Amino acid sequence: MQKRFFLRTLAGAMVLASAGTAMAQDKFKIGLILPMTGPFASTGKQIEAAARLYMAQNGDTVAGKKVELIVKDDTSAPDVTKRIAQELVVNDKVSVLAGFGLTPLALATAPIATQSKTPLVVMAAATSSITEASPFIIRTSFTLPQAAVAIADWAPNNGIKKVVTLVADYGPGIDAEKYFKDRLTFNGGQVIDSLRVPMRNPDFAPFLQKVRDLKPDAVYVFVPSGAGAALMKQFAERGMDKAGIKLIGTGDITDDDILNSMGEVANGVVTSHHYSASHNSALNKKFVAAFEKANNGLRPNFMAVGGYDGMRVIYEAAKTTQGAGGQALLDAMKGQVFESPRGPMFIDAQTRDVVHNIYIRKVEKVNGQLYNQEFSTIKDVKDPGKTK
């Protein structure tokens, strides 16, 4: 795996070095900009693995052209990401830009997509406003409002009326807080307090203590995947479940990537999300098995499925346009309807955003491993952020 990866990226680097030699005629290039280093590196790994899996399963030729995946680290700096995207478009002549783990990076790159008429497929970032930054942006991941609204609908019907929200203080977190609050209040619930945790936060203790002192029915949590484990452990440590406070949130806190190692504390946590590795469909089982096999038993998570479906959208669109890029490729991406490992989904032709099912799931032990078991489905959820 490593050697193939190295050889492929070496090939990519050589293409980069030979600026100007237009090999674009017989190659279909995809520029994949991901967080490969830094705190979100696990996202980058998942998406890259999923993209390569798709290529392995569906061949690396589309419409007679060889598909080339150029993977770049975004270094979490928007100006560097923008420059990398520009170089990919201008030097490597990619037909599609894809990836984008963080919102500011996608927003900074949007003008490039518009100016160069290159479709940009967002496979990870989840803030609502991204698709509005450029008419060339397509999203295959999800939006926080989709998940937040779903759990805000579920909660009042299950004995949860008073909630304290606890979110990380950045774009997606604020989205999650706002849409949850609006929907819960609309459903007759009440958000007693809204706490925001700084991104570089070492210790959740004071925030959880405050939640405990406010005595809500539940605490609604959104933190970037990874921090969820620490939060859940401290939640249990503080005796909050014994004090009768439930833990609900979007699926980022029970990320499949690390869910199994969270242990007992995660058991019983209810979340809403668009993908669970235990989703009961033939396609998903095949996807999970192939992914685990190709990646040393690593379980795919919602980031991986965003990458996998993104590749599907790109491949099918390229087949329709015979490998051409630009506006035609974008139009071929809009309106695609298909079955994904997460369930049925489609790309809305107007908003270019993803429409899929949102599931309410509970963490349970299945065959000795922890999984998010889906028990309720809300079909075809559009992004509430846009219909407002």
Add this chain to the structure above:
Amino acid sequence: MLTILFDGIAYGMLLFILAVGLSVTMGLMNFINLAHGAFAMVGGYITVVLMQQFGVPFLLCLPVAFAGAGLLGALLERTLYRPMYAKPHLDQVLFSMGLTFMAVAATDYFMGSQQQIMQLPQWLRGRTEWGTGGPFELGMGHYRLFIIAVCAALTVGLQYILAQTRFGSRLRASVDDARVAAGLGIHVNVVFAATFAVGSGLAGLGGALGAEVLGLEPTFPLKFMVYFLIVVAVGGTSSITGPLLAALLLGVADVAGKYYVPKLGAFMVYSLMLVILLWRPQGLFVRKGGR
């Protein structure tokens, strides 16, 4: 309120154990070692691997983490650090930053980029509550109690070594003036090596203890470097009590600040540090005549 105080003290003690090695190294060898966080990370990962893959009980992992990080420290000190002592501060900063980058990338390669999750033994997972509510209720997580106990014991031990043993007096002499100490026949090199090893070992122990509370992943050194530096800057580098009090102050301020005024968030720690440093540039607790 008492609970918050308790939490702050636990957090502060953890910071102290993590940072005390850095403080002594800086004071002793005048070497700005930004790679200190990497030793903490090593200790944390040793513990996690031992517990997850070999089933070693948590209590046993702690001394192993200490020993492991300490050994690594001693090794690196002899081979890589020693040639850097005479070089200017900037070169040292760059060198240690380079080491940190290497450590972060190597850990990412071997262990993966996700958060490492530890499973504490059952007896450390409980919580004791005293009082019936209101500001004087004291809720103590057993793990934090454990942290406070271990760190307090270590502090007492360190202070004893420093003040009452011959090695301690040699160390203090070398801190004050290495040349004169060498002139008196003290093997300054040996003192340096031993101190560096112990400091790194303590960092490793701190990393092992902190993995549960602070989280553990390859970017750990970069995330927490700032906090260690704050403790050392505020506490001064010429004693142990200085960093201890600084760490406690910062821990309590951070936790209390986030509880009472969450809007301020991280402002609290930085502003506090700025105010203290502007008022007392040498740090809060400096012996007269110390560096």
Add this chain to the structure above:
Amino acid sequence: MKAMQDSLLAPSRLKAWEPALWLVAFAAPWLLPGHALIVNEMAIVALFAVSLDLILGYAGVVSLGHAAFFGFGAYTAALFAKLVMPDPVIGLWVGMAAATALGALCSLTILRGSDLTRLMVTLGMALLLLELANKLDGLTGGSDGLQGVVMGPVLGRFEFDLMGQTAAWYALSVLFVLFALARRLVHSPLGATLKAVRDNPLRAMAIGIAVQRRLAVVYTLAAGVAGAAGALLAQTSGFASLDVFALDRSADVMLMLVIGGVGWLYGGVLGAVVFKLLHDVISGITPQYWTFWIGLFLVVLMLLGRDRVLKPWAAWGKPKAQGESA
């Protein structure tokens, strides 16, 4: 007497390779149009590094928070372009002025204390500004960043293009002008007193140099130059986000400066070019583990000493340090 005067004045004379270097720099966006973007990035970072050199190399102030001024200039220029007028050059002036003002304010904080104190105080300021920018998200866009910054044409004529050539030339021109000014400053009597302060503040004070005032002046000036670099960044990328204040920026620029050589204005430029090149090339080869090779390069560079790496013939038999051997 003449010989002594010559030797003292020698560093300030224009060397033969200097004009050549600048010519090559300006020709680069035209000769290598595909790489105009990275030339732009290098120019901006080089300017930032030069500003740090003013305080680090010439005044001895260790700062881990220089990004505070960089970021302040960036946000000011971005907000100016968005809310007032999109002209780049005026925006540049505004950004510089704002950063200079901030620098004057902050210069009060760095006057006392040891290296470590200054390190932490400057770091603290940068982090405080970062938190502030995050909190004022109505104005700054918070962690999503400030978008919608559309720049007008430079000097009313040159539009910012997709290839980045206009941006590169704009950045290079600003770099050139400010570099020339900095060079003048450094070789002036003021610059000489700064070097005296750097080498031995006590002695400098003893011969009557107003150490505090000098430090404050140079810190303010350096802040202005850093602000210019930040403004350039915001203008050429059409974007400003929180990471302009981050520790990474300050640390990276210090790395570049030390790689290139402190106390020598071209050190900043050289370090910026080398670091960016290394970063880009290694990152292209291994997007995930490039930090390892950069770290290795730094460790080897520091252990062997910069001289032995740059002039390997001076060290008989010692192998040249290779950072990128995969």
